[in-house]
Amino acid sequence: MAVPSHALAARASLRRASSVASLAGAGVVWVVLLGPVIALLSHLSPAAVVRSLGAPGALGPLAVSLEASALSLAVLVVVATPLAYLLAHGRLPGVRWWEAGLLVSLLMPPLVIGLLLVFMVGPATPIGGLLGGLHLSATNTFLALVVAEVYEAAPYYVLGAEAAFASVDRHLEEQAGLLGDPPRRVMRRVTLPLAAPGLATALATGWARAIGAFGAVIIIAYHPYGLPMQIWTTLDETGLASALPFALVLLVVALPLPLLAYGWSARARARH
Amino acid sequence: MLALDIEVHRRDLTVAVAFDVGPGERFALFGPSGAGKTTILECVAGLVEPRRGSVGLAGRQLWSSEGARVPYWERKVALVRQDPALFPHLSVRQNLFYAGDRVEPATVDRLVSALELGRLLDVASARLSGGQARRVALARALATSYRAVLLDEPYTGLDASLRRAVTSLVIEEVTGRGAPAVLVSHELAETQAFADRLGVIDGGRLLQVGTPREVVLRPACRRVAELVGYRSFVACAGGELGVHPERVMAGAVPGAGVVLSGVVLAGRPSGVGFEVDLEVGAAVVTCRLDRDPAPAGTAMEVTALDPPAFGPDGVLVDPGRLVLR
CATH class of the missing domain: 3.40.50.300 (P-loop containing nucleotide triphosphate hydrolases)
Known part of the structure; x- marks a missing residue:
């Protein structure tokens, strides 16, 4: 039976209204979430940025943050990726306990993580003593900064990577094996390419958490200064205006990787 | 191998x-x-x-x-x-x-x-x-x-x-x-x-x-017969006969198999022929025939071609051992 024209017109109007409402909603979300960034940019002048960043040693924290975060990311990729794979394939006994442990560390306030790390790797602990024997320390050192960043970023990366591996259809991996590929080759030719979009997102999230780590860092790795510590101490000692340029730098180095990863991941998913 | x-x-x-x-x-x-x-x-x-x-x-x-x-x-x-x-x-x-x-x-x-x-x-x-x-x-x-x-x-x-x-x-x-x-x-x-x-x-x-x-x-048992398409089982003394809808011909031809006498319950087109439900004793026998079925209620004879026979335990037996009731 043909739909009356007035009903068609009503449906078209409803669709238009829904589109407008959806766009308006997205706009509100953008304003709310990006409002602070907009405020940051509106309070900065190019001259102020050049002045702050041109001071001697001003870019030292940037180098520390980039090095520490890159190293943290490398540790996550090497150590946490296999863990995520084993969890996704149910190869570890007590998978739910592993996931619960990761969730607990994800939900713990970063300051609490920092305090607990002191009790775990501080100079008065067995691990701290062991490190001391090797002329290393996990408090107020570059090593401590990496440890803090890994602890803050690890649950995000592991859980994201686990989801990425779990999203690969097991039948596809079995099929690759049936066609003659042993497990390592299946991983390289099937699992990793198909998990790549999810892994990219997990890596980007891990990067953002690592480079922006502060709660655990302020407890266990006050020195050397990374960008978050630089922002905090500048804010405390000199004021907001001096701290804003470093906040901008942190945004500039922290955001591109996640944005690129998200864009690439979305295109890759659309292709598959 | x-x-x-x-x-x-x-x-x-x-x-x-x-x-x-x-x-x-x-x-x-x-x-x-x-x-x-x-x-x-x-x-x-x-x-x-x-x-x-x-x-x-x-x-x-x-x-x-x-x-x-x-x-x-x-x-x-x-x-x-x-x-x-x-x-x-x-x-x-x-x-x-x-x-x-x-x-x-x-x-x-x-x-x-x-x-x-x-x-x-x-x-x-x-x-x-x-x-x-x-x-x-x-x-x-x-x-x-x-x-x-x-x-x-x-x-x-x-x-x-x-x-x-x-x-x-x-x-x-x-x-x-x-x-x-x-x-x-x-x-x-x-x-x-x-x-x-x-x-x-x-x-x-x-x-x-x-x-x-x-x-x-020659299905080995009643269950195999059911799975390979035998839809009707006619009780006999000593067991039952399996009837496949496609292994039935219209009319009584004793030399070709077992003659079944019954009453037409219903008929319907099926592919190029017809499917007929025939009441034979307590059983309903479904047959595929190439001619128009008689109206419901009409007496009809069909011949089940070499039907398999199953004993009380459902296993295939020599059909000569069974007597159609």
Whole structure:
């Protein structure tokens, strides 16, 4: 039976209204979430940025943050990726306990993580003593900064990577094996390419958490200064205006990787 | 030769079967859903581990209770599953050549032509329809150097002419290579068209193995008869006769089988003929006839051609032992 024209017109109007409402909603979300960034940019002048960043040693924290975060990311990729794979394939006994442990560390306030790390790797602990024997320390050192960043970023990366591996259809991996590929080759030719979009997102999230780590860092790795510590101490000692340029730098180095990863991941998913 | 003697425990069923398939022989497993057919193929392929028994192929133990363990990526078994499992990040061509040096390009060309895949080679496999994906999956499996071919419901999503083409193609390929082939289906006609021998499986057990004709004309028990299409069972002294709708002729021809007298309950068109429900004693006998049925309530005689007879325990018996009531 043909739909009356007035009903068609009503449906078209409803669709238009829904589109407008959806766009308006997205706009509100953008304003709310990006409002602070907009405020940051509106309070900065190019001259102020050049002045702050041109001071001697001003870019030292940037180098520390980039090095520490890159190293943290490398540790996550090497150590946490296999863990995520084993969890996704149910190869570890007590998978739910592993996931619960990761969730607990994800939900713990970063300051609490920092305090607990002191009790775990501080100079008065067995691990701290062991490190001391090797002329290393996990408090107020570059090593401590990496440890803090890994602890803050690890649950995000592991859980994201686990989801990425779990999203690969097991039948596809079995099929690759049936066609003659042993497990390592299946991983390289099937699992990793198909998990790549999810892994990219997990890596980007891990990067953002690592480079922006502060709660655990302020407890266990006050020195050397990374960008978050630089922002905090500048804010405390000199004021907001001096701290804003470093906040901008942190945004500039922290955001591109996640944005690129998200864009690439979305295109890759659309292709598959 | 494929030699199988296994017991596999699933959550809902224990599958315990034993059969051999010779080089170049085509064996079909026919049975209802959930009977254990796919489980058997997965055991041969190495995706599921039996509880006990042995799996042997080409003179080599692939798995045994004594400790033989060949992983599935080393078994060289071409398994075509119900899920085509094409790699979505690869094109059709890349899927076909996935097995690398185990793939013979000339074989790929032949399969591409036979399965009408020529214009799909550079298409992303994620964009294929279900039927196209199945054809690619079949070509991908048959293009490799395999020692056995296992086909799990390979005709799903294919039209009648492609089903015939697939059957001919697989027969030609396995015969040419002398590899044993096992096909699993819940459609009797397809298993009959494919197989040299047919195994009827139900509840995880092989009820009968024989030629396709044997299994249908002489089902080993009532359950096999039900599975291969016998829809009516007429009680006799000492047991019952199984009546297949397509093994009935109109009229009384005592020399051709058992004459059944009854009353027409209903008739309806069926294909190029008619299907008639006839009340014979306490049973309702369904017959396929090529003539218009008489109106309901009319007395009618039909002859069941050489019907199988089953004793009280449901097992096939000599029909001479039974007396129609």
